[in-house]
Amino acid sequence: xxxxxxxxxxxxxxxxxxxxxxxxxxxxxxxxxxxxxxxxxxxxxxxxxxxxxxxxxxxxxxxxxxxxxxxxxxxxxxxxxxxxxxxxxxxxxxxxxxxxxxxxxxxxxxxxxxxxxxxxxxxxxxxxxxxxxxxxxxxxxxxxxxxxxxxxxxxxxxxxxxxxxxxxxxxxxxxxxxxxxxxxxxxxxxxxxxxxxxxxxxxxxxxxxxxxxxxxxxxxxxxxxxxxxxxxxxxxxxxxxxxxxxxxxxxxxxxxxxxxxxxxxxxxxxxxxxxxxxxxxxxxxxxxxxxxxxxxxxxxxxxxxxxxxxxxxxxxxxxxxxxxxxxxxxxxxxxxxxxxxxxxxxxxxxxxxxxxxxxxxxxxxxxxxxxxxxxxxxxxxxxxxxxxxxxxxxxxxxxxxxxxxxxxxxxxxxxxxxxxxxxxxxx
Numbered sequence: 001x002x003x004x005x006x007x008x009x010x011x012x013x014x015x016x017x018x019x020x021x022x023x024x025x026x027x028x029x030x031x032x033x034x035x036x037x038x039x040x041x042x043x044x045x046x047x048x049x050x051x052x053x054x055x056x057x058x059x060x061x062x063x064x065x066x067x068x069x070x071x072x073x074x075x076x077x078x079x080x081x082x083x084x085x086x087x088x089x090x091x092x093x094x095x096x097x098x099x100x101x102x103x104x105x106x107x108x109x110x111x112x113x114x115x116x117x118x119x120x121x122x123x124x125x126x127x128x129x130x131x132x133x134x135x136x137x138x139x140x141x142x143x144x145x146x147x148x149x150x151x152x153x154x155x156x157x158x159x160x161x162x163x164x165x166x167x168x169x170x171x172x173x174x175x176x177x178x179x180x181x182x183x184x185x186x187x188x189x190x191x192x193x194x195x196x197x198x199x200x201x202x203x204x205x206x207x208x209x210x211x212x213x214x215x216x217x218x219x220x221x222x223x224x225x226x227x228x229x230x231x232x233x234x235x236x237x238x239x240x241x242x243x244x245x246x247x248x249x250x251x252x253x254x255x256x257x258x259x260x261x262x263x264x265x266x267x268x269x270x271x272x273x274x275x276x277x278x279x280x281x282x283x284x285x286x287x288x289x290x291x292x293x294x295x296x297x298x299x300x301x302x303x304x305x306x307x308x309x310x311x312x313x314x315x316x317x318x319x320x321x322x323x324x325x326x327x328x329x330x331x332x333x334x335x336x337x338x339x340x341x342x343x344x345x346x347x348x349x350x351x352x353x354x355x356x357x358x359x360x361x362x363x364x365x366x367x368x369x370x371x372x373x374x375x376x377x378x379x380x381x382x383x384x385x386x387x388x389x390x391x392x393x394x395x396x397x398x399x400x401x402x403x404x405x406x407x408x409x410x411x412x413x414x415x416x417x418x419x420x421x422x423x424x425x426x427x
Contacts, residue, residue, distance in 0.1 A: 001023055001024060001073070002023055002099070002100075002101055003021065003022065003023030003024055003025040003026055003029065003099055003100050003101075004021070004022055004023055004100070004101055004102070004103035004104075004107055004108070005019060005020065005021040005022075005029075005091070005094045005100055005101075005102065005103060006019070006020060006102060006103035006107075006108070007019055007020075007087055007091065008020040008077070008108070009082070011084075011087075012084065013082060013083060013084060014082030015081075015082050016079055016080070016081070016082050017079075017080045017081070017082035017083075017086070017087045018077055018078070018079055018080070019077070019078040019080060019087070019090055019091065019094070020075065020076075020077050020103075020108060021075065021076040021077075021078075021094070021100070022069070022070075022071045022073045022074070022075045022076075022103075022108060022111065023073055023074065023100075024073070024074060024099075025074075025097075025099050025100060026063075026073065026074040026075050026076045027063055027074050027076060029076060029094065029097055029100060030061065030063075030076060032050075032051065032093065032094075032096075032097050033046075033048040033049055033050070033056070033093070034047075034048075034049040035047075035048065035061060037063055038061055038062075038063055039063075040063055040064060040065050040068070041062065041063070041064060041068070042062075043060045043061070043062050043079075044060070044061050045058060045059070045060055045061075046058070046059060046060075046061045048078070048090065048093075050089070050093045051093070051096070056086065056089045056090055056093060057080050057081055057086050057089075057090065058081075059078045059079055059080045059081075060078075060079035061076065061077070061078060061079075062076070062077040062079070063075070063076050063077075064076075064077075070108065070112055070117065071108050071111040071112050071115060071117065072111065072112060072115030072116065072117040073111060073115065078090060109123055109126060110123075113408065119147065119150045119407035119408050120406070120407050120408025121144060121147075121149040121150055121153075121358075121364070121406055121407050121408075122144065122145050122146075122147055122150065122407075123408075124144065124360070124361055125141050125142070125143070125144030125145035125146075125149075125360075126141075126145050128140070128141035128144065128145075128211055128360065129141035129142060129145055133257065133262050134257045134260050134261055134262045135257075135260035136210055136260040136261050136262075136353060137210060137211060137262060140207065140210050140211065140356060140360065141211075141360075143358060144358055144360055148358040149358040149359060149360075149364070149406060149407070150406075150407045152196075152200070152358060153403045153404075153406045153407050154407075156193050156196065156197070156403055157400050157403055157404070159189045159192065159193055160189065160190075160193060160396050160397075160399055160400050160403075161396075161400060162189060163185075163186045163189040163190055163396055164393045164396040164397055164400075166182040166185060166186050167182065167186060167382070167389045167390075167392055167393040167396070168389070168390075168393050169182065170182060170386055170389050171389055171390055171393075183382060186382060186392075187379065187382065190375055190378060190379055190382075190396075191379075193375065193399075194372060194375045194376075194379075197368050197371055197372050197375070198372060199357070200357050200358070200359050200368055201359070201365055201368045201369055201372065202355070203355050203356055203357030203359070204357055204359040204360065204361075204364060204365040204368070205365075206352055206353060206355045206356045206357075207356040207357055207358070207359060207360040208360055208361065208362065208365075209294060209352075210261065210262075210353055210356055210360075211360050211361075212262075213255065213261075213262035213263060213264050214261060214262065214263045214264070214294045214295065214349050215263075215264050215266060215289075215292070215293040215294050215295075216263055216264070216265050216266065216293060216294065216295045216296070216297060216345055216349075217265075217266040217268055217286075217289060217290035217293035217295070217296050217297070218230060218265060218266060218267055218268065218296075218297045218299060219268050219271065219286065219290045219296055219297070219298055219299070219309060220270065220271065220298060220299035220300060220301070220320060221270050221271055221300075221301055222270030222271075223270065223301075223321075224270065224299040224300070224301050224320040224321065225299055225320035225321040225330070225331065225332055225333070226267050226268065226270070226299055226320070227252070227267050227332075228331075228332035228333050229299065229320070229330060229332035229338070230252060230254060230265055230267040230332070231332060232332035232333075232335060232338050233254065233256065233265055233332075233338070233342070234254040234256070234265070250269075250282055250285070251266050251267065251268055251269075251285060251286065251289055252266070252267040253265070253266055253267075254267075258342070258345065258346050258349070259346045259350065261346070261349050261350065261353060263345070263349065266289060266290070266293060268282075268285075268286030268289065268290055269282035269283045269285070269286040270283075271283060271286065271287070271307065271308075271309075287308040287309060290309055291308075291309060291310050294349070294352075295312075295314060295315065295316070295345065295348060295349065296309065296311070296312070296315045296316070297315075297316045297318065297341070297345070298311075298315060298316065298317045298318070299318060299319070299320035299330070300317060300318070300319055300320065301319070301320060301321070314348045314352075316341070316344055316345065316348070318330050318337065318341060321333075322334075322336045322337055323336060359406075364406060367402050367403065367405050367406050368402075368403075368406075370402050371399045371402045371403055374395050374396075374398045374399045374402065375395075375396075375399055377395045378392045378393075378395035378396050378399070379392075381395060
């Protein structure tokens, strides 16, 4: 196994920069800076000197033994002064050490996976934590990183292995009288796991929306005040506003943190019949994107039409340009009703977010759905009678393999390159 190194903190100027070294030579590499290996996990201040005797920096040096580090390997961390020149000098010195090489993107985390320090779901949670923009995203990613999905998968695994073992025990008594009818216990185990898997599958859609962000489409006829409302929500001129109908042709997106939730607001083309080919394309896109959005805000006027839009129960209906009508509603120009609208949007999305689970990626959902299908087959085999017990047991073991894929025990090698390609160098 090579010894690898990289800048583990963000690049650019900072108060502190951390260079991580991991692998068999991680501790002995300190000798190339004229530094003795300190006690494990004890931070010591040392002067780093290159092979020509030039002082590179005064740094805090930390060493970790294999089994007690992030990667599971011998690891050294150099906490440097965070100038680009200092980091460059230290990395250059490390590049001259035989047996050391620059880490590839995500390689530290990949080694943590290979050494059993993290499972695959935890790796994905770590990637999500690095990308988290809002408080709810942070909490969800941290929950996955803590191993919550792996713990659930292990519980399902144990119960299904128990069920399979009970069925296989009946096979051993195929020519004799079976001491106990195991069918009720097996069915109870299968039904319990299936119910939990179905709950996890249903909640995974919300978890994925939290991770990727919700979309809220602002829709309505031309000149209903959609673009002005978007600008008010964004606190800047994100969209062009005009008294002329049909100004907005394409979809304008503004991403915001709404009470801890990542939300992208969409300003869409005004809905009306038109002979303008370009405007017609914009309206078609508006309808398609609005129907795909998580929530729609309908801004209505006296002649509002929303043809082609699928209205959902949670969608919000409000009158636009309240500053001109003098009635109740919302006005992006004066701010009337904007706070109430934001509150309602936040309430709807927060209520949905309460259904989140630990399965946060489509990969998780696919594996769970395949597991549910195999469980249904196993149940059918059991209902055929004892002569089908062997087939039922094999279906249960198939479910176990699919759940093992959740945490990277089997059949995930082809996924690793794709997953780790999203990691930055040094992680």
